[in-house]
Amino acid sequence: MTQIKYIxxxxxxxxxxxxxxxxxxxxxxxxxxxxxxxxDDHDWLRQALIREPRGYDWLVGAVxxxxxxxxxxxxxxxxxxxxxxxxxxxxLIGVVETLAFLGRIGAGEHLFETSVGxxxxxxxxxxxxxxxNVVSYRYRQQVSVDVPNEGTVTGDIAWGGNWFFxxxxxxxxxxxxxxxxxxxxxxxxxxxxxxxTGRDGGKIDHVELFGEPTDIAKAxxxxxxxxxxGEYDRSxxxxxxxxxxxxxxxxxxxAPGDVWRQESIVGSVFEGSYQxxxxxxxxxxxxxxxxxxxxxxxxxxxxxxxxxxxPTADE
Numbered sequence: 529m530t531q532i533k534y535i536x537x538x539x540x541x542x543x544x545x546x547x548x549x550x551x552x553x554x555x556x557x558x559x560x561x562x563x564x565x566x567x568d569d570h571d572w573l574r575q576a577l578i579r580e581p582r583g584y585d586w587l588v589g590a591v592x593x594x595x596x597x598x599x600x601x602x603x604x605x606x607x608x609x610x611x612x613x614x615x616x617x618x619x620l621i622g623v624v625e626t627l628a629f630l631g632r633i634g635a636g637e638h639l640f641e642t643s644v645g646x647x648x649x650x651x652x653x654x655x656x657x658x659x660x661n662v663v664s665y666r667y668r669q670q671v672s673v674d675v676p677n678e679g680t681v682t683g684d685i686a687w688g689g690n691w692f693f694x695x696x697x698x699x700x701x702x703x704x705x706x707x708x709x710x711x712x713x714x715x716x717x718x719x720x721x722x723x724x725t726g727r728d729g730g731k732i733d734h735v736e737l738f739g740e741p742t743d744i745a746k747a748x749x750x751x752x753x754x755x756x757x758g759e760y761d762r763s764x765x766x767x768x769x770x771x772x773x774x775x776x777x778x779x780x781x782x783a784p785g786d787v788w789r790q791e792s793i794v795g796s797v798f799e800g801s802y803q804x805x806x807x808x809x810x811x812x813x814x815x816x817x818x819x820x821x822x823x824x825x826x827x828x829x830x831x832x833x834x835x836x837x838x839p840t841a842d843e
């Protein structure tokens with residue numbers, strides 16, 4: 529019998545499960561090395577926490593690690609129902625709120641090691657969190673993909689910690705979720721089948737559809753983000769907002785330091801801004817997370833469904 533302790537939270541409606549006690553030994557290497565070891569040798573942890581009956585398809589998990597760089601407060605490995613993520617914006621906001629809940633950090637700036645680099649986060653006095661994400665950039669503009677039963681769809685390919693294909697002109701509304709989900713899945717499949725990728729063949733594993741916000745006084749745009757496991761992000765998506773900011777910067781539609789308010793399908797809002805760097809932008813994403821559960825999970829050797837009742841999307 530194994531006991532795993534984790535904290536559940538949600539950021540703008542999107543859940544995060546942060547594992548803080550009882551994780552397998554992943555060694556002392558980089559977060560990339562430890563991610564690979566978790567994936568290759570201990571994927572049972574992801575399966576047990578993300579699959580039913582404990583989890584669900586839109587849940588994102590995060591494993592806390594002792595960082596290599598002592599300037600960082602923690603290392604973090606993110607995963608979901610389809611596998612492992614380089615970075616997760618809403619997830620890191622959830623990690624910050626979790627560490628504050630556990631009494632490990634207070635207000636101020638904190639550094640985190642991820643598999644795509646060191647990310648800084650500021651816990652503000654009002655409990656919101658600002659993340660300075662990894663360097664983001666638009667890789668290709670106005671790329672065409674042939675989508676079955678629809679025809680040619682045009683969008684931008686951008687990096688925000690994950691690869692995104694961004695398509696505008698959508699009606700993003702909860703009443704339209706079924707169509708948005710179907711369309712974004714078909715676009716994802718078409719991108720893969722036509723071998724349209726990010727830089728160096730990076731798999732485009734997120735599709736971002738965006739349109740007008742509910743209220744222009746509240747937000748500048750509203751997005752629907754399809755995640756790798758086939759589910760959609762309930763939050764405005766931190767890495768997706770970063771990708772969007774990189775496109776706005778490339779098109780000179782948003783100046784450095786100006787605030788862009790990205791609304792999600794459920795109506796939550798992230799505030800985003802950026803600063804220019806040589807090879808792209810450094811986005812800052814601000815939002816808030818709320819702790820929803822403090823749990824000790826039991827994984828019994830005699831439970832036939834201890835690793836879930838069904839396979840994940842990629843298995």
